[in-house]
Amino acid sequence: MQATSHAGYAGNHDHDSHGHPTGWKRWVTTTNHKDIGTMYLWFSFAMFLVGGAMSLILRAELFAPGLQYVSPEFYNQMLTLHALIMVFGAIMPAFVGFANWMIPMMIGASDMAFARMNNWSFWLLPPAAILLSASIFVPGGAPGTGWTLYPPLSIQMGMGMDMAIFAVHILGMSSIMGSINIVTTILNLRTPGMTLMKMPLFCWTWLVTAFLLIASMPILAGAVTMLLTDRHFGTSFFSAAGGGDPVLFQHIFWFFGHPEVYIIALPAFGVVSHVIPAFSRKPLFGYASMVYAIAAIGLISFFVWAHHMYVTGIPLTGQLYFMYATMLIAVPTGVKVFNWVTTMWRGSLSFETPMLFALGFLVLFTIGGLTGLVLAMTAVDIQLQDTYYVVAHFHYVMVAGALFSAYAGLYFWLPKWTGHMYNEGLGKLHFWLSMIFFNIAFFPQHFLGLAGMPRRIPDYAQQFADFNVISSIGAFGFGFSQLLVLVVVIQAVKGGAKAPSRPWDGAHGLEWTVPSPAPYHTFEDPPVFNQAEAHG
């Protein structure tokens, strides 16, 4: 099978390279899923550096008590942009980049279903990023509300708030189009014989994620539109003086915001579900239960939103319901962790960089999940709400969960993308520095939160000073360690040991049947799918 498909697209490749533009025009006009995936990944890395630089401004200010470098209002702007840029600019586009590159190759499709719309989905991102970042320079500065944009505070903001609102609209359009594309591709373009329950798990996680996006992004768009009309057109959705309610915004925001957490986490689960079996040289344990767990998590994520709002004065019965529903999510999440652990059990393990990042993910995401269980208990959450404990919790879930798994995927698929093996030594160094500094930065924040240090403050009481120093040192170490990945990727793009079509002996899936680097066009004829390449 491998030989026939090689011959097939080698011919097509020659034929096609006459037609498509080169230079910058190639990137602006491309409808090729690989080009678009590459652009998504570079875009997300650029945003990751911008958002990361902002977080270092925060950590520099928090290095010692007192105001040193920035004013409180600028601090608030930085924490808002850091979050918005990381969530919408870095993490989400990174996984869309993976989806673009890998989903067609995993299911044996020649491209995404709507190739031109795919181009537009990507090119909507830069204007949104410019709107968000440029808001720092307009009168009044960027929104200083936190990424949650709660009114009435967001009503008080200057025009930077409007720019953020439009950026969210544009990002939402991009996500919705991208999601429709992914759903259509997965449901319609699978190669004959690849039933849904034989589909690689990464595709399953993205299928569920895409539905979450399609369902939740319009809700966010609605919420920010209501903010916009409250700000400028005299409506009072969120103002008690006009018969509205500020807490209504929080309900709408978190009805989007909680699925958003899983929009970020599910594709990360998908990547890890490929990497762990590959380096355990053993099939993924419990494929079917993984699929059911993903679907269950996706579904329940719509019914737990008010656990972000335990202190807003929702009634006792509401608090109880949301507490029980939130605890329920621990069950499918636990199933996934147990499946990964059992996949490794009695495998034949090796520890190349992708596996290290996947293991890092497993450890840190589990910590984040377990502190999530603590936070699910309403009575305990009331003590910890809006403290650094929450900051620690969601960075364990987001950074360790999403970023580490994105790195696992990056190192895993980099040979397929570039045709070269990356520098394993540098990759491992990158992992260990990230792992150590991440924990130095974020583990002490649990203690700060327990002791009562609120989040989103530029200055703090003296008893919080010690752990803040440690946390800042860790943050700077973590931040600068991330530049290593840039070195590794550029090296691999430029040269290095030639990668075989299947650089990892334990990896399975159609994507490994094509040469490395993957030709510009793959699977123009649907490949034959056999059991050997099933289940990632």
Next chain:
Amino acid sequence: MAGCSYKNGYANRLRPGFTGLLTAGLLALLSGAANAAWELNLQEPVTAVARRVYHLHSLLLWVIVVIFIGVFAVVAYSIVVHRKSRGHRAASFHDNTTVELAWTIVPTLILIAIAFPATSALVDMRDTSRPDLTIKVTGYQWKWGYEYLTGDAAGVKYMSVLSTPREQIENKAPKGEHYLLEVDRPLVVPVGKKVRILTTANDVIHNWSVPAFAVKTDAVPGFLRDTWFRAEKEGTYRGQCSELCGKDHGFMPVVVEVVSEEKYAAWAAEQKQELAAAAEDPNKVWTLDELVARGEKVYTANCAACHQATGAGLPPVFPALDGSKIAKGPKQGHLGIVINGKTGTAMAAFGAQLSDTDIAAVVTYERNAWTNKLGDVIQPAEVKALRGK
């Protein structure tokens, strides 16, 4: 709490080192002991509810530590024993219904077991019925307003503002023991009494929080929320605003002084006397100097955070008053903005917060301070006449 000055604290801070920290952390976690300098756990509870929360958290901590150790002991064993480099050959199993059912059912049972104490603690926490004393707490950008609605001090009403001097925040003076956690006038409550707190806000959402009482409730503008505590021990308890409320969110602490019942009664009587003495004749005619002197105090407490002591503001969000069109324009326009605020901006309506005399004084001050030497005098009666227009 660290009682040392800023410089000493900084020097001490780097001493323990990471090994020391890890050891201390593990020891303290295991023994549940609280370390003063390196606080590792929830603050010492002083109400029954806070104690329940403390124990619930400890229980959960043990549960998650045991789960974590259990799961990662398996992972560690795999990593050590099932290595390719040791020649371990991979098995090929990929399903086991019994095991999969077990690890769905067992966690569910653990969760159900935890749900019982979690539910009863919460029910207790939300029971605000039959209070001995009710106090209304209003969040302002960036201070707290307290109003005693019932009990000995009914009718007493005041603002509670951060008292840490600006120089300490700007690192021009050594930081005090209660840096950022001190106010000019704390909330005073009697020990052992059930105090019901009603929260609301004037401008944006704030959150009134005292960790030692396990109390944390949003103050939502236009709505009332409630919470309660019964402090078991006299003392001073400190918390902070726990919902981002703008520029000075980090600078509006909550301080509650829990005193004996006798002390509380004496305090209440004193407050009421002061209140009566301070009741002013609204028709009194003030001189320019009197108004400016009083106005400067009102300005420092209410306006300087945004418009700055120099009147230069922080443009463009917080405009300058020095030389501004409004401060140098007609009196009515100036008074109108102070009384009613300006919608769509951070300028709050001070009509409800300040007395006629205070508004007259602060506007007079603003029109005569810095380069605004207008010589205007505004009498309380003029403010009274303007209200409601």
